[in-house]
Amino acid sequence: MTTVGVLRETAGRERRVALTPDGVGRLRRGGEFRVLVEAGAGRTAWFGDDAYAEAGAEIGPRQQVYDESDVLVVVRPPDDLAALPAGRILIGLLDPLGDPALAEMLAGQGVTAISLDLLPRTLSRAQPMDALTSQANVAGYKAALLAAEAYGGFFPMLVTAAGTSRPAQVLVLGAGVAGLQAIATARRLGALVTGYDVREAARADIASTGAAVLELGEGQNTEDGYARQLAEDEAARQLAALTSAVPRFDVVITTAKVPGGRSPLLVSEEALAALKPGSVVIDLGGNVAGASDDTRAVTEHGVTVIGAPNLASTVPVAASTAYARNVVALVSSLMPEGRLISDSADEVMAAVLLTHGGDVVHPRLRDRPKAKESR
Structure with a gap:
């Protein structure tokens, strides 16, 4: 045995x-x-x-x-x-x-070593074994809850005797499993949610949740379901467009990773400085300038930045x-x-x-x- x-x-x-x-x-x-x-x-x-x-x-x-x-x-x-x-x-x-x-x-x-994080998501037979997907699903859910807890306002629109509060504007960068779950959970909490991904297919997934899609230009077509690492000029154009778009939101959740590659920078120092005081940034993917793993800090501009690469364990x-x-x-x-x-x-x-x-x-x-x- x-x-x-x-x-x-x-x-x-x-x-x-x-x-x-x-x-x-x-x-x-x-x-x-x-x-x-x-x-x-x-x-x-x-x-x-x-x-x-x-x-x-x-x-x-x-x-x-x-x-x-x-x-x-x-x-x-x-x-x-x-x-x-x-x-x-x-x-x-x-x-x-x-x-x-x-x-x-x-x-x-x-030792014979078997690594579950090498399993391609394109193998239909392997879906019950797909630990990256199962853990990303948990992480995306918790990211939305963590953002709601850290944000100083309400996620939903509330109408009370004291007046009406507007819903939080949430931007989720990266629409893999974690990103889509963060989008879905933030929407259940009542926020107005926008998603962004460089992949064309992922943009369709964002739209299917009922969230708005942030359009910043041309997208990628991928065969394996994962985003490729952008060339230097592509990354620069993407970052410039996001730096202009990010400050419109109250909450930003980043989830973009490139398997075997460096995580893309999506939220620059300039974007952080332009966010409104009280805004919240949750970094799952290592995409935020100056963010550190498993830390919570408030910038001099009053923005709460939380590095959370291992949320599934929480x-x-x-x-x-x-x-x-x-x-x-x-x-x-x-x-x-x-x-x-x-x-x-x-x-x-x-x-x-x-x-x-x-x-x-x-x-x-x-x-x-x-x-x-x-x-």
Whole structure:
């Protein structure tokens, strides 16, 4: 029987867990898997050890999970990966494009690494495994709530005996999964919402929500669903147009990322300075000048800027539940009898397999120059 281990997350401010008690039950249903959970692994996501035990998992200390697990499932790479023995399988959101040194380290340890964030959204069979989408959905929802909490006025128009308050004007930059969920949630809260994306198809998605579309010129047509990194002159024109448009809004939420590339700058220092005092900017995508991760600051002009790259972890029950279902779907597909399939032609396996047999095997990373830095 194959043992799947669940570790407590060690990344700062990470509250999610890779497998919930519900996920344990789903995974054990076929009888191929034993599940071993580190004591306290689900505590910050409000899943207690008793709930895991009731679902059929065994509870043990961290070293036991490392020693006895054939497969380890995580949300993000743990700090003590050096403890992972050769021949094990590691599954998680490993961010190898952002940290290629991690892939080299895992290959050197003889670990088979599977990274869920390499899964293309165009594979219809892989949709139940799409953790980037499930977590972005949670992040977009929370971004709208965070913006409403930080904004000093009402999101909806309210008519009271004391008068009428106008609705907040909200601009969402980037209409991927997170952006569309932020748009939808802000609209449910009663705001007047406008969305922007450089991709033509995404503009149609914005319009389908009932939000207005900010038109700034020509858009991209994409094959894989993701935006490409703009050329320098294109980026300059986009930033100039946005710098003119952004100050019209009370709240700005940025969600634009380029997989494997640098996030585009969408809100310049000039745009921040031109926003009205009391305005709010929520930066999910790393698109705001001067914004820092996991910080909240008020500029000298009275604009609240919140860097929030990991919002999904602040909704740990929903985010963990969705992520666990992604993990179960992946494991069930790639290990149908408790053993990893060896079919290199399998489209999902080819998409997510990062390291195997002591080598970095993913085509987007294996031909890169070796990273000099060490973890």
